[in-house]
Amino acid sequence: MRPTFAAFPLAVGLTLSAAALGAAPAAYAAGASDTDQERNARWQEIAKSIFGDRTISPTDTLVKLDAPKRAEDAALVPITLTMPDRDKIKAVSLIIDDNPAPYAAKFEFGPAADTNELKLRVRVNNYTDMHAVVETTDGKLYEAKQFVKASGGCSAPMGMSDEEAMKGMGDMRMKFADAQPGKPVEATLMIRHPNFSGMQMNQVTRDYTPARYIDKLTVSAGDQKIFTMTGDISIASNPVINFGFKPDGKPIQVAASDNQGGSWTKSFTAPSPTN
Amino acid sequence: MRRGMILARGAAIAAASLCLAAAEPADSPVNVPEPPGLYTGPQRGYTPPTLKGAQVVDGEQVAKLLEGPVKPVLIDVAMREKKPANFPEGRLWLPVHPSIPGAVWLPNAGAVPLAPEREALFYARVESLTGGDKAKPIVVFCHVECWGSWNAGKRLVEKGYTGVHWFPLGVEGWQDEHETKTITEDAEWKRGEVAER
Numbered sequence: 368m369r370p371t372f373a374a375f376p377l378a379v380g381l382t383l384s385a386a387a388l389g390a391a392p393a394a395y396a397a398g399a400s401d402t403d404q405e406r407n408a409r410w411q412e413i414a415k416s417i418f419g420d421r422t423i424s425p426t427d428t429l430v431k432l433d434a435p436k437r438a439e440d441a442a443l444v445p446i447t448l449t450m451p452d453r454d455k456i457k458a459v460s461l462i463i464d465d466n467p468a469p470y471a472a473k474f475e476f477g478p479a480a481d482t483n484e485l486k487l488r489v490r491v492n493n494y495t496d497m498h499a500v501v502e503t504t505d506g507k508l509y510e511a512k513q514f515v516k517a518s519g520g521c522s523a524p525m526g527m528s529d530e531e532a533m534k535g536m537g538d539m540r541m542k543f544a545d546a547q548p549g550k551p552v553e554a555t556l557m558i559r560h561p562n563f564s565g566m567q568m569n570q571v572t573r574d575y576t577p578a579r580y581i582d583k584l585t586v587s588a589g590d591q592k593i594f595t596m597t598g599d600i601s602i603a604s605n606p607v608i609n610f611g612f613k614p615d616g617k618p619i620q621v622a623a624s625d626n627q628g629g630s631w632t633k634s635f636t637a638p639s640p641t642n
Numbered sequence: 643m644r645r646g647m648i649l650a651r652g653a654a655i656a657a658a659s660l661c662l663a664a665a666e667p668a669d670s671p672v673n674v675p676e677p678p679g680l681y682t683g684p685q686r687g688y689t690p691p692t693l694k695g696a697q698v699v700d701g702e703q704v705a706k707l708l709e710g711p712v713k714p715v716l717i718d719v720a721m722r723e724k725k726p727a728n729f730p731e732g733r734l735w736l737p738v739h740p741s742i743p744g745a746v747w748l749p750n751a752g753a754v755p756l757a758p759e760r761e762a763l764f765y766a767r768v769e770s771l772t773g774g775d776k777a778k779p780i781v782v783f784c785h786v787e788c789w790g791s792w793n794a795g796k797r798l799v800e801k802g803y804t805g806v807h808w809f810p811l812g813v814e815g816w817q818d819e820h821e822t823k824t825i826t827e828d829a830e831w832k833r834g835e836v837a838e839r
Binding site for chain 2: 400401402405409412413416417465467468469470492493494516518519521522524564565566568570573575577578582599600626627
Protein backbone atom coordinates (compact mmCIF):
# COMPACT_ATOMS: atom_id res chain seq x y z
CA MET A 368 0.00 0.00 0.00
CA ARG A 369 1.24 3.45 -0.86
CA PRO A 370 1.52 5.62 2.21
CA THR A 371 -0.80 8.59 2.24
CA PHE A 372 1.98 11.14 2.12
CA ALA A 373 3.12 9.97 -1.29
CA ALA A 374 0.18 11.76 -2.79
CA PHE A 375 1.07 15.10 -1.17
CA PRO A 376 2.76 16.80 -4.07
CA LEU A 377 0.56 14.92 -6.47
CA ALA A 378 -2.60 16.25 -4.89
CA VAL A 379 -1.31 19.80 -5.06
CA GLY A 380 -0.31 19.14 -8.62
CA LEU A 381 -3.78 17.98 -9.56
CA THR A 382 -5.57 20.75 -7.76
CA LEU A 383 -3.39 23.45 -9.16
CA SER A 384 -2.68 21.92 -12.51
CA ALA A 385 -4.50 24.71 -14.29
CA ALA A 386 -2.26 27.26 -12.66
CA ALA A 387 0.84 25.14 -13.13
CA LEU A 388 0.17 24.86 -16.84
CA GLY A 389 0.30 28.60 -17.26
CA ALA A 390 3.35 30.80 -17.29
CA ALA A 391 5.88 30.55 -14.51
CA PRO A 392 4.39 31.89 -11.29
CA ALA A 393 4.99 35.59 -10.98
CA ALA A 394 6.57 35.12 -7.57
CA TYR A 395 9.54 33.35 -9.08
CA ALA A 396 9.64 35.05 -12.43
CA ALA A 397 9.90 38.50 -10.91
CA GLY A 398 13.54 38.14 -9.89
CA ALA A 399 14.43 39.68 -6.57
CA SER A 400 11.10 39.11 -4.83
CA ASP A 401 10.91 38.94 -1.06
CA THR A 402 10.76 35.17 -1.28
CA ASP A 403 13.88 35.10 -3.44
CA GLN A 404 15.67 37.39 -1.05
CA GLU A 405 14.76 35.17 1.86
CA ARG A 406 15.95 32.10 -0.01
CA ASN A 407 19.19 33.80 -0.84
CA ALA A 408 19.72 34.91 2.75
CA ARG A 409 19.09 31.39 3.94
CA TRP A 410 21.58 29.99 1.45
CA GLN A 411 24.18 32.48 2.66
CA GLU A 412 23.58 31.33 6.23
CA ILE A 413 23.87 27.64 5.33
CA ALA A 414 26.90 28.17 3.11
CA LYS A 415 28.65 30.04 5.88
CA SER A 416 28.02 27.30 8.40
CA ILE A 417 29.31 24.61 6.03
CA PHE A 418 32.06 26.37 4.10
CA GLY A 419 32.93 29.23 6.42
CA ASP A 420 34.01 32.39 4.65
CA ARG A 421 35.20 30.66 1.48
CA THR A 422 33.96 32.18 -1.76
CA ILE A 423 31.54 30.10 -3.80
CA SER A 424 31.29 31.05 -7.47
CA PRO A 425 28.42 30.08 -9.73
CA THR A 426 29.15 27.57 -12.47
CA ASP A 427 27.33 26.22 -15.51
CA THR A 428 29.95 23.68 -16.40
CA LEU A 429 31.80 22.21 -13.42
CA VAL A 430 28.61 20.87 -11.90
CA LYS A 431 25.08 20.66 -13.18
CA LEU A 432 22.25 19.81 -10.81
CA ASP A 433 19.16 18.13 -12.24
CA ALA A 434 16.06 17.46 -10.19
CA PRO A 435 12.38 17.31 -11.11
CA LYS A 436 10.78 20.77 -10.90
CA ARG A 437 7.87 19.12 -9.14
CA ALA A 438 8.60 15.83 -7.45
CA GLU A 439 6.05 13.04 -7.62
CA ASP A 440 7.15 11.64 -4.29
CA ALA A 441 8.75 14.03 -1.82
CA ALA A 442 10.39 11.13 0.00
CA LEU A 443 12.10 9.90 -3.15
CA VAL A 444 13.31 12.79 -5.26
CA PRO A 445 15.84 11.77 -7.92
CA ILE A 446 18.91 13.99 -8.23
CA THR A 447 21.55 13.91 -10.96
CA LEU A 448 24.88 15.68 -10.58
CA THR A 449 26.87 16.04 -13.77
CA MET A 450 30.57 16.82 -13.42
CA PRO A 451 32.31 16.17 -16.73
CA ASP A 452 35.71 17.65 -15.80
CA ARG A 453 36.90 14.61 -13.92
CA ASP A 454 40.40 15.90 -13.31
CA LYS A 455 39.18 19.09 -11.69
CA ILE A 456 36.70 17.63 -9.21
CA LYS A 457 37.74 16.78 -5.68
CA ALA A 458 34.37 16.65 -3.89
CA VAL A 459 30.73 17.59 -4.24
CA SER A 460 28.20 18.55 -1.57
CA LEU A 461 24.44 18.43 -1.97
CA ILE A 462 22.46 20.89 0.11
CA ILE A 463 18.66 20.99 0.29
CA ASP A 464 18.25 24.50 1.64
CA ASP A 465 14.86 24.28 3.30
CA ASN A 466 15.19 20.81 4.76
CA PRO A 467 15.59 21.01 8.55
CA ALA A 468 18.88 19.16 8.10
CA PRO A 469 20.01 20.88 4.89
CA TYR A 470 23.38 19.18 4.37
CA ALA A 471 22.18 16.04 2.60
CA ALA A 472 25.43 14.52 1.42
CA LYS A 473 29.07 15.06 0.61
CA PHE A 474 30.97 12.89 -1.87
CA GLU A 475 34.75 12.93 -1.82
CA PHE A 476 36.22 11.34 -4.90
CA GLY A 477 39.27 9.10 -5.16
CA PRO A 478 41.56 8.18 -8.05
CA ALA A 479 39.25 5.43 -9.38
CA ALA A 480 36.25 7.75 -9.72
CA ASP A 481 34.60 8.92 -12.86
CA THR A 482 32.56 11.93 -11.80
CA ASN A 483 30.66 12.49 -15.02
CA GLU A 484 27.33 11.44 -13.57
CA LEU A 485 26.32 10.83 -9.98
CA LYS A 486 22.75 10.05 -9.04
CA LEU A 487 21.00 9.65 -5.72
CA ARG A 488 17.52 10.01 -4.24
CA VAL A 489 16.66 12.40 -1.46
CA ARG A 490 13.86 13.60 0.79
CA VAL A 491 12.55 17.11 0.27
CA ASN A 492 10.59 18.75 3.05
CA ASN A 493 9.55 22.10 1.59
CA TYR A 494 9.57 23.89 -1.71
CA THR A 495 13.24 24.64 -1.79
CA ASP A 496 16.37 25.65 -3.56
CA MET A 497 18.90 22.86 -3.83
CA HIS A 498 22.59 23.53 -4.20
CA ALA A 499 25.41 21.38 -5.48
CA VAL A 500 28.79 22.73 -4.44
CA VAL A 501 31.92 21.26 -5.98
CA GLU A 502 35.36 21.64 -4.59
CA THR A 503 37.96 21.61 -7.32
CA THR A 504 41.43 20.15 -6.99
CA ASP A 505 42.82 23.69 -6.71
CA GLY A 506 40.67 24.20 -3.59
CA LYS A 507 38.00 26.48 -5.07
CA LEU A 508 34.24 26.16 -4.61
CA TYR A 509 31.57 26.39 -7.32
CA GLU A 510 27.82 26.13 -7.00
CA ALA A 511 24.85 25.14 -9.12
CA LYS A 512 21.27 25.65 -8.06
CA GLN A 513 17.85 24.18 -8.80
CA PHE A 514 14.41 24.92 -7.34
CA VAL A 515 12.29 21.90 -6.44
CA LYS A 516 8.64 21.67 -5.47
CA ALA A 517 7.96 18.88 -3.03
CA SER A 518 6.71 18.78 0.51
CA GLY A 519 6.74 16.57 3.56
CA GLY A 520 9.48 14.18 2.42
CA CYS A 521 11.44 14.15 5.68
CA SER A 522 8.52 13.23 7.89
CA ALA A 523 6.75 10.93 5.44
CA PRO A 524 6.25 7.52 7.06
CA MET A 525 7.44 4.51 5.10
CA GLY A 526 4.03 2.84 5.05
CA MET A 527 5.19 -0.28 6.85
CA SER A 528 6.25 -1.22 10.37
CA ASP A 529 9.76 -0.29 11.50
CA GLU A 530 10.59 -3.98 11.82
CA GLU A 531 9.55 -4.61 8.26
CA ALA A 532 11.48 -1.56 7.06
CA MET A 533 14.63 -2.86 8.78
CA LYS A 534 14.41 -6.38 7.37
CA GLY A 535 17.59 -7.29 5.54
CA MET A 536 19.22 -4.02 6.61
CA GLY A 537 22.63 -3.66 5.02
CA ASP A 538 21.96 -6.02 2.10
CA MET A 539 23.59 -4.63 -1.01
CA ARG A 540 23.31 -5.17 -4.71
CA MET A 541 25.26 -3.65 -7.55
CA LYS A 542 24.47 -3.46 -11.23
CA PHE A 543 27.04 -2.59 -13.86
CA ALA A 544 26.45 -1.13 -17.27
CA ASP A 545 28.29 -2.75 -20.16
CA ALA A 546 32.02 -2.19 -20.00
CA GLN A 547 33.89 -0.91 -23.00
CA PRO A 548 37.67 -0.99 -23.29
CA GLY A 549 39.31 2.13 -21.92
CA LYS A 550 35.99 3.66 -20.86
CA PRO A 551 34.67 4.28 -17.37
CA VAL A 552 31.92 1.96 -16.18
CA GLU A 553 28.62 3.07 -14.75
CA ALA A 554 27.44 1.25 -11.64
CA THR A 555 24.31 1.33 -9.50
CA LEU A 556 24.63 0.54 -5.83
CA MET A 557 21.47 -0.38 -3.93
CA ILE A 558 21.56 -0.67 -0.15
CA ARG A 559 18.68 -1.98 1.87
CA HIS A 560 18.38 0.43 4.77
CA PRO A 561 15.37 2.44 6.01
CA ASN A 562 17.50 5.55 6.53
CA PHE A 563 14.99 6.66 9.17
CA SER A 564 15.04 10.44 9.34
CA GLY A 565 14.00 10.60 13.00
CA MET A 566 11.14 12.84 11.87
CA GLN A 567 8.85 10.01 10.82
CA MET A 568 5.95 9.29 13.12
CA ASN A 569 4.72 5.77 13.54
CA GLN A 570 1.10 6.20 12.46
CA VAL A 571 -0.16 3.65 14.99
CA THR A 572 1.85 4.40 18.15
CA ARG A 573 2.37 8.11 17.26
CA ASP A 574 5.99 7.82 18.40
CA TYR A 575 8.87 9.10 16.35
CA THR A 576 11.14 6.39 15.00
CA PRO A 577 14.70 7.32 16.04
CA ALA A 578 17.00 8.51 13.27
CA ARG A 579 18.94 5.65 11.75
CA TYR A 580 20.72 6.53 8.55
CA ILE A 581 23.86 5.69 6.62
CA ASP A 582 26.41 8.27 7.65
CA LYS A 583 29.45 6.83 5.89
CA LEU A 584 29.75 4.94 2.65
CA THR A 585 33.03 4.11 0.99
CA VAL A 586 33.26 2.52 -2.45
CA SER A 587 36.62 1.41 -3.86
CA ALA A 588 37.93 -0.39 -6.92
CA GLY A 589 40.54 -2.69 -5.43
CA ASP A 590 42.60 -0.45 -3.18
CA GLN A 591 41.77 2.69 -5.17
CA LYS A 592 38.99 4.81 -3.73
CA ILE A 593 36.06 5.73 -5.96
CA PHE A 594 34.24 7.87 -3.40
CA THR A 595 33.39 8.31 0.24
CA MET A 596 29.94 9.63 0.99
CA THR A 597 29.00 11.37 4.22
CA GLY A 598 25.25 11.03 4.48
CA ASP A 599 22.45 12.55 6.48
CA ILE A 600 18.74 12.07 7.15
CA SER A 601 17.79 13.64 3.81
CA ILE A 602 18.93 10.58 1.85
CA ALA A 603 15.87 8.53 0.87
CA SER A 604 15.22 5.11 2.36
CA ASN A 605 16.87 2.17 0.60
CA PRO A 606 19.62 4.34 -0.90
CA VAL A 607 20.36 3.93 -4.59
CA ILE A 608 23.51 5.59 -5.89
CA ASN A 609 24.65 5.65 -9.50
CA PHE A 610 28.29 6.44 -10.05
CA GLY A 611 31.08 5.94 -12.54
CA PHE A 612 34.47 4.35 -12.01
CA LYS A 613 37.58 3.37 -13.90
CA PRO A 614 37.73 -0.41 -13.99
CA ASP A 615 41.02 -2.21 -13.62
CA GLY A 616 39.70 -5.73 -13.09
CA LYS A 617 39.78 -5.56 -9.30
CA PRO A 618 36.61 -6.12 -7.26
CA ILE A 619 34.46 -3.21 -6.14
CA GLN A 620 34.42 -2.98 -2.36
CA VAL A 621 31.62 -1.26 -0.48
CA ALA A 622 31.73 -0.38 3.21
CA ALA A 623 28.67 1.26 4.76
CA SER A 624 28.00 2.29 8.33
CA ASP A 625 25.10 4.02 10.05
CA ASN A 626 24.74 6.40 12.99
CA GLN A 627 23.62 3.59 15.29
CA GLY A 628 26.76 1.52 14.89
CA GLY A 629 25.59 -0.76 12.09
CA SER A 630 28.29 -1.57 9.55
CA TRP A 631 28.31 -3.69 6.44
CA THR A 632 30.76 -4.56 3.70
CA LYS A 633 30.41 -6.32 0.41
CA SER A 634 32.60 -7.05 -2.57
CA PHE A 635 31.37 -7.15 -6.15
CA THR A 636 33.06 -8.51 -9.23
CA ALA A 637 33.48 -5.69 -11.69
CA PRO A 638 32.85 -6.40 -15.33
CA SER A 639 35.89 -6.70 -17.55
CA PRO A 640 35.83 -5.09 -20.95
CA THR A 641 34.91 -7.47 -23.76
CA ASN A 642 36.64 -6.88 -27.02
CA MET B 643 -19.47 5.36 -17.37
CA ARG B 644 -21.18 7.89 -15.12
CA ARG B 645 -22.88 5.05 -13.31
CA GLY B 646 -19.53 3.36 -12.79
CA MET B 647 -18.11 6.54 -11.33
CA ILE B 648 -21.01 6.91 -8.94
CA LEU B 649 -20.57 3.33 -7.84
CA ALA B 650 -16.86 3.84 -7.36
CA ARG B 651 -17.53 6.97 -5.33
CA GLY B 652 -20.02 5.06 -3.22
CA ALA B 653 -17.43 2.40 -2.55
CA ALA B 654 -14.85 5.03 -1.66
CA ILE B 655 -17.28 6.68 0.77
CA ALA B 656 -18.01 3.33 2.37
CA ALA B 657 -14.32 2.52 2.61
CA ALA B 658 -13.53 5.93 4.02
CA SER B 659 -16.28 5.63 6.64
CA LEU B 660 -14.91 2.29 7.74
CA CYS B 661 -11.47 3.80 8.10
CA LEU B 662 -12.77 6.72 10.09
CA ALA B 663 -14.65 4.44 12.43
CA ALA B 664 -11.26 3.04 13.36
CA ALA B 665 -9.72 6.55 13.39
CA GLU B 666 -7.30 5.58 10.67
CA PRO B 667 -6.35 7.64 7.66
CA ALA B 668 -8.65 7.34 4.68
CA ASP B 669 -6.98 5.47 1.85
CA SER B 670 -8.47 7.58 -0.90
CA PRO B 671 -8.87 11.32 -1.41
CA VAL B 672 -12.38 10.81 -2.79
CA ASN B 673 -15.15 11.98 -0.50
CA VAL B 674 -13.64 11.62 2.90
CA PRO B 675 -16.66 12.28 5.15
CA GLU B 676 -16.57 14.87 7.90
CA PRO B 677 -16.21 13.29 11.31
CA PRO B 678 -18.98 14.40 13.71
CA GLY B 679 -16.51 16.11 16.03
CA LEU B 680 -12.77 16.68 16.00
CA TYR B 681 -10.75 14.17 14.01
CA THR B 682 -8.73 11.94 16.31
CA GLY B 683 -6.60 10.09 13.75
CA PRO B 684 -3.08 11.00 12.66
CA GLN B 685 -2.79 14.57 11.35
CA ARG B 686 -1.36 13.45 8.06
CA GLY B 687 -3.98 12.08 5.69
CA TYR B 688 -6.72 12.83 3.20
CA THR B 689 -9.17 15.42 4.47
CA PRO B 690 -12.86 16.00 3.72
CA PRO B 691 -13.90 18.49 1.02
CA THR B 692 -15.94 20.44 3.58
CA LEU B 693 -15.99 21.79 7.12
CA LYS B 694 -19.51 22.51 8.35
CA GLY B 695 -19.89 26.08 9.52
CA ALA B 696 -16.76 27.19 7.68
CA GLN B 697 -16.05 28.21 4.11
CA VAL B 698 -13.51 26.14 2.19
CA VAL B 699 -11.15 28.40 0.21
CA ASP B 700 -8.34 28.03 -2.29
CA GLY B 701 -5.23 30.16 -2.68
CA GLU B 702 -6.94 32.67 -4.97
CA GLN B 703 -9.74 33.23 -2.48
CA VAL B 704 -7.22 33.69 0.32
CA ALA B 705 -5.40 36.25 -1.81
CA LYS B 706 -8.70 38.06 -2.49
CA LEU B 707 -9.52 38.15 1.22
CA LEU B 708 -6.09 39.63 1.88
CA GLU B 709 -6.67 42.34 -0.71
CA GLY B 710 -10.15 43.09 0.61
CA PRO B 711 -11.24 45.80 3.05
CA VAL B 712 -11.43 43.49 6.08
CA LYS B 713 -8.13 41.74 6.48
CA PRO B 714 -8.52 38.18 7.68
CA VAL B 715 -6.58 36.72 10.58
CA LEU B 716 -4.27 34.05 9.16
CA ILE B 717 -3.68 31.14 11.50
CA ASP B 718 -1.06 28.55 10.60
CA VAL B 719 -1.25 25.42 12.76
CA ALA B 720 1.45 23.37 10.99
CA MET B 721 3.49 21.21 13.34
CA ARG B 722 7.05 22.34 13.96
CA GLU B 723 9.84 20.10 12.74
CA LYS B 724 10.95 17.92 15.58
CA LYS B 725 14.68 17.47 15.86
CA PRO B 726 15.38 13.74 16.14
CA ALA B 727 16.41 12.88 19.70
CA ASN B 728 19.55 11.14 18.44
CA PHE B 729 20.48 13.67 15.75
CA PRO B 730 24.25 14.03 16.03
CA GLU B 731 25.78 17.10 17.63
CA GLY B 732 27.56 19.19 15.09
CA ARG B 733 25.40 18.23 12.11
CA LEU B 734 23.56 21.15 10.62
CA TRP B 735 19.97 21.45 11.98
CA LEU B 736 18.23 24.57 10.75
CA PRO B 737 14.46 24.18 10.44
CA VAL B 738 12.61 26.87 8.55
CA HIS B 739 8.92 27.63 8.25
CA PRO B 740 7.78 29.49 5.15
CA SER B 741 4.14 30.55 5.37
CA ILE B 742 1.62 33.06 4.09
CA PRO B 743 2.99 36.54 4.86
CA GLY B 744 1.30 37.92 7.96
CA ALA B 745 0.27 34.53 9.33
CA VAL B 746 0.39 33.78 13.03
CA TRP B 747 1.98 30.40 13.66
CA LEU B 748 0.41 28.38 16.44
CA PRO B 749 2.16 25.03 15.86
CA ASN B 750 0.02 21.97 16.39
CA ALA B 751 -3.05 23.89 17.59
CA GLY B 752 -5.07 21.35 15.62
CA ALA B 753 -3.82 18.44 17.72
CA VAL B 754 -6.34 16.10 19.29
CA PRO B 755 -6.25 15.77 22.19
CA LEU B 756 -4.93 19.20 23.13
CA ALA B 757 -4.15 19.86 26.78
CA PRO B 758 -6.92 22.04 28.32
CA GLU B 759 -4.47 24.91 29.01
CA ARG B 760 -3.30 24.80 25.40
CA GLU B 761 -6.85 24.77 24.10
CA ALA B 762 -7.68 27.71 26.35
CA LEU B 763 -4.60 29.55 25.11
CA PHE B 764 -5.59 28.83 21.50
CA TYR B 765 -9.00 30.42 22.08
CA ALA B 766 -7.39 33.32 23.94
CA ARG B 767 -4.94 33.94 21.09
CA VAL B 768 -7.71 33.88 18.49
CA GLU B 769 -9.87 36.16 20.61
CA SER B 770 -7.02 38.61 20.87
CA LEU B 771 -6.14 38.37 17.16
CA THR B 772 -9.76 38.97 16.12
CA GLY B 773 -10.22 41.74 18.67
CA GLY B 774 -13.10 39.75 20.12
CA ASP B 775 -15.06 40.02 16.85
CA LYS B 776 -16.62 36.59 16.31
CA ALA B 777 -17.55 37.50 12.73
CA LYS B 778 -14.02 38.53 11.74
CA PRO B 779 -12.71 36.52 8.79
CA ILE B 780 -10.20 33.89 9.89
CA VAL B 781 -8.20 31.64 7.57
CA VAL B 782 -6.89 28.42 9.13
CA PHE B 783 -4.36 26.27 7.33
CA CYS B 784 -1.34 24.01 7.73
CA HIS B 785 -0.08 21.77 4.96
CA VAL B 786 -1.94 20.00 2.22
CA GLU B 787 -3.61 16.85 3.50
CA CYS B 788 -3.27 17.81 7.12
CA TRP B 789 -6.10 17.41 9.59
CA GLY B 790 -4.59 19.97 11.94
CA SER B 791 -6.18 22.92 10.17
CA TRP B 792 -9.47 21.10 9.83
CA ASN B 793 -9.52 20.51 13.58
CA ALA B 794 -8.47 24.07 14.39
CA GLY B 795 -11.25 25.34 12.12
CA LYS B 796 -13.72 22.98 13.76
CA ARG B 797 -12.72 24.26 17.19
CA LEU B 798 -13.37 27.84 16.10
CA VAL B 799 -16.70 27.04 14.46
CA GLU B 800 -17.82 25.29 17.64
CA LYS B 801 -16.67 28.28 19.65
CA GLY B 802 -19.08 30.44 17.67
CA TYR B 803 -16.78 32.07 15.12
CA THR B 804 -18.77 32.73 11.96
CA GLY B 805 -16.03 33.92 9.60
CA VAL B 806 -13.92 30.77 9.57
CA HIS B 807 -12.26 29.95 6.25
CA TRP B 808 -10.49 26.62 5.93
CA PHE B 809 -7.65 26.54 3.39
CA PRO B 810 -6.96 22.82 2.94
CA LEU B 811 -4.13 23.21 0.41
CA GLY B 812 -2.18 25.08 3.04
CA VAL B 813 1.31 26.42 2.61
CA GLU B 814 1.97 24.27 -0.47
CA GLY B 815 -1.19 25.48 -2.18
CA TRP B 816 -0.24 29.05 -1.40
CA GLN B 817 3.36 28.99 -2.51
CA ASP B 818 2.52 27.64 -5.93
CA GLU B 819 1.23 31.07 -6.84
CA HIS B 820 2.27 33.51 -4.16
CA GLU B 821 5.10 34.82 -2.09
CA THR B 822 5.86 33.14 1.20
CA LYS B 823 7.52 34.55 4.26
CA THR B 824 9.53 32.69 6.83
CA ILE B 825 7.75 33.06 10.14
CA THR B 826 8.55 32.09 13.70
CA GLU B 827 6.27 30.65 16.31
CA ASP B 828 3.79 32.99 18.02
CA ALA B 829 5.60 34.18 21.15
CA GLU B 830 2.69 33.70 23.54
CA TRP B 831 1.93 30.26 22.16
CA LYS B 832 5.56 29.29 22.65
CA ARG B 833 5.76 30.77 26.14
CA GLY B 834 2.67 28.80 27.15
CA GLU B 835 4.31 25.60 26.08
CA VAL B 836 7.60 26.32 27.80
CA ALA B 837 5.68 27.01 31.01
CA GLU B 838 4.07 23.59 30.71
CA ARG B 839 7.33 21.70 30.49
